[in-house]
Amino acid sequence: MSGDDRNRPLLFRTMKVKGSILHPYRFLMLVRLVAVVVFFKWRVEHKNHDGVWLWTASMTADAWFGFSWLLNQLPKLNPIKRVPDLAALADRHDDATLPGIDVFVTTVDPVDEPVLYTVNTILSILAADYPVDNYACYLSDDGGTLVHYEAMVQLASFAALWVPFCRKHCVEPRSPESYFGIKTHSYAGGMAGEFMRERRRVRREYEEFKVRIDSLSTTIRQRSDAYNSKNKGGVSATWMADGTQWPGTWVEQAENHRRGQHAGIVQVLLDHPSCQPQLGSPASTDNPFDFSNVDTRLPMLVYISREKRPGYDNQKKAGAMNVMLRVSALLSNAPFVINFDCDHYINNSQALRAPMCFMLDPRDGQNTAFVQFPQRFDDVDPTDRYANHNRVFFDGTMLALNGLQGPTYLGT
Ligand SMILES: O=c1ccn([C@@H]2O[C@H](COP(=O)(O)OP(=O)(O)O[C@H]3O[C@H](CO)[C@@H](O)[C@H](O)[C@H]3O)[C@@H](O)[C@H]2O)c(=O)[nH]1
Ligand SMILES: [Mn+2]
Structure with a gap:
């Protein structure tokens, strides 16, 4: 730490748990410890001579439970809460000096892990409050299904509405499903009428977007049936909207187009944004939204489905993360990565700034390997x-x- 750093505000605060909670807890631990020791003493003194084998087995189990209880208690003697100080971060780093982040999302099956969840996860990431040209979102689809890819295409166009709307009205949380699920919305800004109008409109667009997402598997099947019927004799492929065959898995399993056996796919759905803010257009007859004071840029969005071959262990999520590291190294190469499962979303638009308070802290940043959010x-x-x-x-x-x-x- 340089002398200069010592005078700067630190980027997070450390809080101890209140004594009124901790002391009774410590006392309870002591009581339990005494009880456990007394119990062991009693056990040893009252050896059951009719069933020595059973006695030994249960003593071993009790000793192990006692020991693991102790291991569990020791750290609890001194619990600590660390709270990021976003204001201090803003003082120290303006948006231009915040480091890049690559955001990784993993998914496998569009049915077991419904596409709507994945879509909401990604929308909450794209709408996060972090310099847009400084982070990128990668989706790894281990199922290799066209449904996921086309959902991302739909998402890219809905995000062009959702993200500026969130920015303009400081919406929280920024996953539309959760946002519209909240019954009452408080609004502190000075544009209540405009907010209500735009919210109603975005909600309608979101409902339509959901219908499109829900119908994707039917649309793709119908489209593929139409192409396949023209193409009699060949295998039943899955067809993309542009009339080419999907390189990933097909609805009907075929050589090189099934789960666990297909080529790798990387598609940039939203390109890296420009470095200058791009204000949107004012409201007009065919555009009900006034985004003339809102930056409408979107972060980069990339779809990845890694190559899979039979007999080769894909290492599940860890393998997917490895591939995302390699792809992102070529496309955006951010110094930090953050990862989410497809059924998680960011419930606070500041969530990408918060870990930076720990990573860039002049005191502890160099010694911090990762930041874990509570779920x-x-x-x-x-x-x-x-x-x-x-x-x-x-x-x-x-x-x-x-x-x-x-x-x-x-x-x-
Ligand atoms: O071949 C695979 C298998 C899984 N996944 C993804 O990995 C994540 C987790 O897998 P899942 O089977 O859903 O694990 P869960 O039990 O739901 O999640 C727990 O276990 C995960 C793996 O340790 C942690 O990431 C989670 O935080 C924790 O809640 C999901 O996004 C999956 O889509 C892949 O990308 N490829
Ligand atoms: Mn899961």
């Missing part, structure tokens, strides 16, 4: 009877590990 889950029943929010893990264990060295990496 939150939608559509869990409000009382969370079955603990599906995983709060103990995300708000307990992970904070606890934070106080030791850092949390574990969760794959996203």
